[in-house]
Amino acid sequence: xxxxxxxxxxxxxxxxxxxxxSIWKIMSTLQGLNFTNLNITGVFFNGIILSLLFVLIGNxxxxxxxxxxxxxxxSSLYFYFNETSPYWYIFGVFLIILFFTNKLKKYNTKSLTExxxxxxxxxxxxxxxxxxxxxxxxxxxxxxxxxxxxxxxxALLVNPLDFSLDFSKSLxxxxxxxxxxxxxxxxxxxxxxxxxxxxxxxxxxxxFAIPAAYAVARLNFFGKNFLxxxxxxxxxxxxxxxxxxxxxxxxxxxxxxxxxxxxxxxxATTLPxxxxxxxxxxxxxxxxxxxxGIMDGQNWFGIILKIIIxxxxxxxxxxxxYVFMIAWNEFLFSLMFLDSPKSFTLSRAIQYLSGDAETPxxxxxxxxxxxxxxxxxIFVYFEKYLVSGLTSGxxxx
Amino acid sequence: xxxxxxKLEKRTAYTLVLPAVLLVFAIVLFPIFAxxxxxxxxxxxxDIRIPEPRAKKIVKSISDDGSELKVIYKLRNSSLIQExxxxxxxxxxxxxxxxxxxxxxxNFKSKKxxxxxxxxxxxxxxxxxxxxKNINDEKIKKEIIKSQKPILSGKSDNPLLTTNFTxxxxxxxxxxxxxxxxxxxxxxxxxxxxxxxxxxxxxxxxLVNQNIQGRSYMRGILLFPYVGPVxxxxxxWTLLLDPNSGTLNALLVNFNIMESPINLLxxxxxxxxxxxxxxxxxxxxTTVIFFEIWRYFPLAxxxxxxxxxxxxxxxYEAAEVDGASPVQKFIHITLPQIxxxxxxxxxxxxxxxxxxxxxxxxxTGGASGTRTLPINVYQQGFxxxxxxxxxxxxxxxxxxxxxxxxIYFKLIGKKANEI
Numbered sequence: 142x143x144x145x146x147x148x149x150x151x152x153x154x155x156x157x158x159x160x161x162x163s164i165w166k167i168m169s170t171l172q173g174l175n176f177t178n179l180n181i182t183g184v185f186f187n188g189i190i191l192s193l194l195f196v197l198i199g200n201x202x203x204x205x206x207x208x209x210x211x212x213x214x215x216s217s218l219y220f221y222f223n224e225t226s227p228y229w230y231i232f233g234v235f236l237i238i239l240f241f242t243n244k245l246k247k248y249n250t251k252s253l254t255e256x257x258x259x260x261x262x263x264x265x266x267x268x269x270x271x272x273x274x275x276x277x278x279x280x281x282x283x284x285x286x287x288x289x290x291x292x293x294x295x296a297l298l299v300n301p302l303d304f305s306l307d308f309s310k311s312l313x314x315x316x317x318x319x320x321x322x323x324x325x326x327x328x329x330x331x332x333x334x335x336x337x338x339x340x341x342x343x344x345x346x347x348x349f350a351i352p353a354a355y356a357v358a359r360l361n362f363f364g365k366n367f368l369x370x371x372x373x374x375x376x377x378x379x380x381x382x383x384x385x386x387x388x389x390x391x392x393x394x395x396x397x398x399x400x401x402x403x404x405x406x407x408x409a410t411t412l413p414x415x416x417x418x419x420x421x422x423x424x425x426x427x428x429x430x431x432x433x434g435i436m437d438g439q440n441w442f443g444i445i446l447k448i449i450i451x452x453x454x455x456x457x458x459x460x461x462x463y464v465f466m467i468a469w470n471e472f473l474f475s476l477m478f479l480d481s482p483k484s485f486t487l488s489r490a491i492q493y494l495s496g497d498a499e500t501p502x503x504x505x506x507x508x509x510x511x512x513x514x515x516x517x518x519i520f521v522y523f524e525k526y527l528v529s530g531l532t533s534g535x536x537x538x
Numbered sequence: 539x540x541x542x543x544x545k546l547e548k549r550t551a552y553t554l555v556l557p558a559v560l561l562v563f564a565i566v567l568f569p570i571f572a573x574x575x576x577x578x579x580x581x582x583x584x585d586i587r588i589p590e591p592r593a594k595k596i597v598k599s600i601s602d603d604g605s606e607l608k609v610i611y612k613l614r615n616s617s618l619i620q621e622x623x624x625x626x627x628x629x630x631x632x633x634x635x636x637x638x639x640x641x642x643x644x645n646f647k648s649k650k651x652x653x654x655x656x657x658x659x660x661x662x663x664x665x666x667x668x669x670x671k672n673i674n675d676e677k678i679k680k681e682i683i684k685s686q687k688p689i690l691s692g693k694s695d696n697p698l699l700t701t702n703f704t705x706x707x708x709x710x711x712x713x714x715x716x717x718x719x720x721x722x723x724x725x726x727x728x729x730x731x732x733x734x735x736x737x738x739x740x741x742x743x744x745l746v747n748q749n750i751q752g753r754s755y756m757r758g759i760l761l762f763p764y765v766g767p768v769x770x771x772x773x774x775w776t777l778l779l780d781p782n783s784g785t786l787n788a789l790l791v792n793f794n795i796m797e798s799p800i801n802l803l804x805x806x807x808x809x810x811x812x813x814x815x816x817x818x819x820x821x822x823x824t825t826v827i828f829f830e831i832w833r834y835f836p837l838a839x840x841x842x843x844x845x846x847x848x849x850x851x852x853x854y855e856a857a858e859v860d861g862a863s864p865v866q867k868f869i870h871i872t873l874p875q876i877x878x879x880x881x882x883x884x885x886x887x888x889x890x891x892x893x894x895x896x897x898x899x900x901x902t903g904g905a906s907g908t909r910t911l912p913i914n915v916y917q918q919g920f921x922x923x924x925x926x927x928x929x930x931x932x933x934x935x936x937x938x939x940x941x942x943x944x945i946y947f948k949l950i951g952k953k954a955n956e957i
Contacts, residue, residue: 170792176792268745272756279759282778297783301784360551360554374943375566382569384915385915385925386576389925393586405565409566412561412562491773495773505773509769509771509774
């Protein structure tokens with residue numbers, strides 16, 4: 142029994158160690174280090190010895206001293222076998238082993254005899270592995286996007302693995318792609334248009350949605366139930382089935398290539414979800430507060446402006462942020478409706494750039510960074526609001 | 539008293555709701571119905587421009603003292619296929635000007651020339667010339683003549699509004715267009731994209747729900763692919779997967795995991811042999827599905843995490859006392875608690891994946907076996923520029939969507955209200 146749980150412990154833990162060391166090796170390769178072998182078996186057996194030593198030493202020495210000693214020992218071994226690798230790489234290995242041995246803290250010869258210990262070990266390490274895996278898989282493309290924008294097409298064609306940045310260059314040289322897309326490709330204009338369209342959409346949507354949501358939440362009228370169910374159904378209809386009729390009508394009305402046309406389409410497509418999210422929140426406001434307002438002789442306009450809006454600011458801001466994000470990220474309608482570079486949004490401009498096979502990739506990626514940064518910034522900064530917005534309206538996308 | 543109050547309430551309600559309803563009706567509902575109309579018409583992209591009479595004005599001086607000018611109007615019908623009826627023309631001149639060669643179709647009165655050109659057939663072209671002369675033999679200023687723009691008007695049929703209908707579009711959709719393969723691709727993409735996103739969502743939610751350090755950061759990071767702009771992410775992935783100098787292929791070749799680079803987005807099939815059997819895998823489609831999972835599992839994660847956090851801790855503690863293993867806890871406590879949200883997520887994501895356009899369009903453009911129904915709408919409507927055909931495909935999408943929604947409301951509509 143004990144033998145089985147120890148074996149599982151050794152295999153699983155060193156599997157985890159192998160994974161993080163391989164990721165570290167891959168990331169270092171992208172910094173221009175010349176590794177051609179992941180050496181998985183070697184690392185794996187080292188890991189088994191490391192875990193075994195850890196359990197055998199047990200509580201005989203202080204935990205901190207123990208992990209430092211073991212990490213030092215194993216990273217020196219690593220250095221001995223990979224003499225060519227630079228010091229920062231070995232230091233990374235040292236930190237990883239330190240982190241790993243620290244995670245082993247709760248295992249010793251005694252705890253390995255507990256009930257279900259093998260399942261617990263598997264769960265623990267799968268959790269750790271999962272976190273490393275998800276973080277790597279998600280962040281890696283963003284990392285590539287960012288570093289590619291600082292490289293040049295030629296350098297990347299020569300060695301597609303070298304993403305190291307040369308900090309000895311001047312700032313102007315380092316940020317060259319950004320200067321180029323602003324100066325040559327007119328990106329400041331597209332940023333302006335994208336912001337105008339997105340902020341405009343937010344304002345107009347709120348102007349239409351707040352009164353409508355209030356009516357749906359509070360007032361009795363014929364067709365109310367029908368309206369609130371159809372809101373959801375309408376929301377399920379995708380942009381792609383609207384595109385052809387809107388294209389034809391907009392062409393005939395001369396609304397294509399106009400920011401105004403884009404604005405009304407964005408507003409109309411986000412209105413259902415905005416109304417749906419807001420009315421849910423309005424319903425949760427106690428009715429007595431409004432009754433007091435009615436007693437004071439307020440009409441509906443006063444009630445909405447002076448009571449409902451101040452009380453539901455959190456909900457309104459999450460709707461606003463959500464709508465902003467949808468409008469900023471929107472691509473299909475801007476592809477269909479805009480064909481003159483004068484009226485491009487950022488997304489459309491990047492797509493237009495990519496249509497020319499001659500466009501070097503660092504410009505494309507610099508544009509991508511520019512269109513991505515504001516949303517990520519807003520998301521990180523207002524995460525709380527946005528997450529509540531996403532969960533109530535985020536079925537779309 | 540209460541009667542007037544409720545009347546007032548109704549009137550208020552309608553004024554509050556009406557603007558939003560009208561806008562949504564015009565931009566969302568109207569196009570869905572307009573699709574039905576267009577799908578029965580034989581109409582192409584070039585037909586949708588309403589024909590206009592146009593005139594380009596050229597001014598030339600023909601006498602030495604500049605008192606005589608020749609004005610040429612290059613008249614044409616902007617449409618290549620439709621006639622314009624009853625074309626009227628009007629232009630203004632400064633005072634003291636006479637016209638030497640007045641066309642019988644025209645009138646010159648009080649500085650204005652008004653012509654009645656009758657009907658122009660499609661592609662109609664004419665150079666219409668007049669010669670102006672100053673009565674007092676003074677110089678006519680060319681710039682003033684040039685700056686005045688002629689006004690033209692005419693009547694024509696809007697090809698969208700005629701009542702010629704045809705069933706051709708639907709015939710083409712079902713018989714000429716490899717419809718079965720199109721449908722199958724769409725369903726593969728939708729089904730595996732949805733299932734994959736939900737599975738990864740469950741895994742991620744289960745992870746973040748553990749007591750780990752930096753849990754809130756992890757939640758934020760996991761949502762990045764969902765909140766990022768699709769254009770940026772799709773192009774980043776295209777670069778990553780590029781067969782010639784993409785990072786992924788370069789890494790695989792560098793570490794000797796593969797002998798030669800693989801074109802993940804441009805190759806339709808790949809043969810994989812497992813235990814001596816050869817399987818043909820839709821490679822590009824699989825890659826696109828993985829991108830789809832990458833982008834949308836965060837949403838499933840978010841919903842499932844919210845549900846997981848609402849499960850009472852006491853349930854797990856009781857199980858602990860009873861000596862349940864982690865696997866037993868997951869199967870007997872966690873899974874039953876999240877089945878409802880998973881079924882809702884499945885239906886909603888299924889519908890949305892079914893309609894997905896941008897992701898596939900940006901990654902492959904619908905090539906190498908990734909053509910789904912929404913991509914086909916675009917290809918028919920704008921690449922082949924057959925608007926009627928595109929609309930017919932849209933109608934097929936709408937019909938399938940309605941079917942899904944009916945199933946959705948029948949199966950889990952009630953459950954959705956409980957959560």
